[in-house]
Amino acid sequence: MAGLALSVILTLPATAEISATRAAELEHMVLQDCGSCHGLTLKGGLGRPLTKAALAEADREVLSLIILDGVPGTAMPPWRPLLTETEALWIADYLKGETP
Numbered sequence: 001m002a003g004l005a006l007s008v009i010l011t012l013p014a015t016a017e018i019s020a021t022r023a024a025e026l027e028h029m030v031l032q033d034c035g036s037c038h039g040l041t042l043k044g045g046l047g048r049p050l051t052k053a054a055l056a057e058a059d060r061e062v063l064s065l066i067i068l069d070g071v072p073g074t075a076m077p078p079w080r081p082l083l084t085e086t087e088a089l090w091i092a093d094y095l096k097g098e099t100p
Contacts, residue, residue: 018090052097063092
């Protein structure tokens with residue numbers, strides 16, 4: 001039953017619980033915080049490119065888990081202490097160009 005609940009949560013639109021104000025804050029975070037490693041234009045730097053083209057085939061749930069838990073052994077930190085799962089999904093959708 002818990003697996004079903006988790007799959008339902010992960011398939012909800014990421015924008016369902018994100019206010020316009022929080023969306024603006026998350027967009028600013030992506031450009032400033034993520035941009036510090038992934039390049040201010042998100043075309044790559046210390047971290048991989050985060051452009052729509054580079055992430056076209058990426059799964060939004062996988063991206064959200066990378067955002068939340070980081071990548072051990074790399075410079076990618078976990079953001080789970082600062083973001084909710086819904087916010088991480090919103091960021092994944094934003095990076096893929098799938099937010100309204």
